[in-house]
Amino acid sequence: MRTRKWAHNTILLLFGAVLPWYSVFAGQPDGKFFGLDLHGSLGKGGYSRYVAPLTNPLFNESPYITTEIRPIYFHQKIPSGFVTQGGDIDVVALHLRLALTERLAFIATKDGYANINFDKTLPDEDGFANIALGFKYAIFSQPEEERILTAGLRYEIPIGDLDTAGIELQGDGDGFLNPFITGATTFGNLGIQGSLGANLALDRDKDTSILHYSLHLDYEVLPNLFPLVELNGFTPIDHGNRLTGPLGNLDGIDLVNFGSNKRGTTVTLGGGLRYRLFDQLQLGVGAETPVITDDKDDTLMEWRTYVDLVLAFVK
Numbered sequence: 001m002r003t004r005k006w007a008h009n010t011i012l013l014l015f016g017a018v019l020p021w022y023s024v025f026a027g028q029p030d031g032k033f034f035g036l037d038l039h040g041s042l043g044k045g046g047y048s049r050y051v052a053p054l055t056n057p058l059f060n061e062s063p064y065i066t067t068e069i070r071p072i073y074f075h076q077k078i079p080s081g082f083v084t085q086g087g088d089i090d091v092v093a094l095h096l097r098l099a100l101t102e103r104l105a106f107i108a109t110k111d112g113y114a115n116i117n118f119d120k121t122l123p124d125e126d127g128f129a130n131i132a133l134g135f136k137y138a139i140f141s142q143p144e145e146e147r148i149l150t151a152g153l154r155y156e157i158p159i160g161d162l163d164t165a166g167i168e169l170q171g172d173g174d175g176f177l178n179p180f181i182t183g184a185t186t187f188g189n190l191g192i193q194g195s196l197g198a199n200l201a202l203d204r205d206k207d208t209s210i211l212h213y214s215l216h217l218d219y220e221v222l223p224n225l226f227p228l229v230e231l232n233g234f235t236p237i238d239h240g241n242r243l244t245g246p247l248g249n250l251d252g253i254d255l256v257n258f259g260s261n262k263r264g265t266t267v268t269l270g271g272g273l274r275y276r277l278f279d280q281l282q283l284g285v286g287a288e289t290p291v292i293t294d295d296k297d298d299t300l301m302e303w304r305t306y307v308d309l310v311l312a313f314v315k
Contacts, residue, residue: 040099264294
């Protein structure tokens with residue numbers, strides 16, 4: 001309960017801190033700010049339907065070019081069969097996106113503070129996660145047909161300070177390059193989005209490189225109410241050598257990179273809903289759990305719950 005209160009207060013603080021900056025942007029005539037087109041994909045003559053992804057927030061990037069602020073909180077349960085015999089993780093983070101033109105955006109989509117509580121074996125830890133930032137560009141944009149395809153590149157800076165019992169959870173190695181491609185379309189009330197990318201370790205001995213892929217479906221059942229389902233996968237393509245032997249199978253999914261030398265594939269299934277409170281603000285709630293793993297006792301996630309807000313600059 002104490003951790004939940006901390007997370008609740010932190011996300012309110014984050015949202016309150018960035019809201020004045022959003023007000024500055026929103027007050028610009030015609031969506032222009034120092035010559036930038038802050039509306040991006042969502043300006044006049046642009047896309048009329050934007051439902052942001054909910055699960056896999058580190059890698060499942062929307063193809064739409066937006067100026068937005070997205071505070072995120074998630075609670076993750078560690079399986080009782082894991083080496084720590086259970087525990088939980090609470091993370092508060094903030095996504096920032098800035099449309100530079102109707103096709104180009106700057107993105108800062110990994111950061112935050114984590115509170116990790118293990119039941120046994122490893123000492124508890126809290127601290128900051130790595131920061132990832134980059135750009136994305138809509139290489140194909142057809143607003144009249146609600147079709148868009150976007151490519152991007154992020155760099156994850158290894159400045160996090162999470163470690164336990166000598167095991168680096170964030171901040172080890174030389175960081176990651178994350179090229180990705182993501183697209184979306186609609187069929188009536190049905191929205192479809194897919195993304196594919198690779199998180200490539202720059203120090204291949206320290207960290208494991210993975211292929212990540214996501215599928216998002218949403219359906220507007222009532223005005224502004226969008227139930228959604230999402231499938232996310234994480235497959236190693238080049239193993240690190242930081243954890244070997246009995247610990248070599250440990251899989252941190254998206255949040256933690258153990259550098260394990262035998263990590264397997266994990267596929268998760270998530271669901272929830274988004275409610276558009278008004279044009280600029282979306283509320284998201286949902287949950288996610290692994291449905292395919294090599295061994296669920298080696299996977300850091302038993303289940304995860306999400307709450308987020310998406311404050312987007314919409315014409």
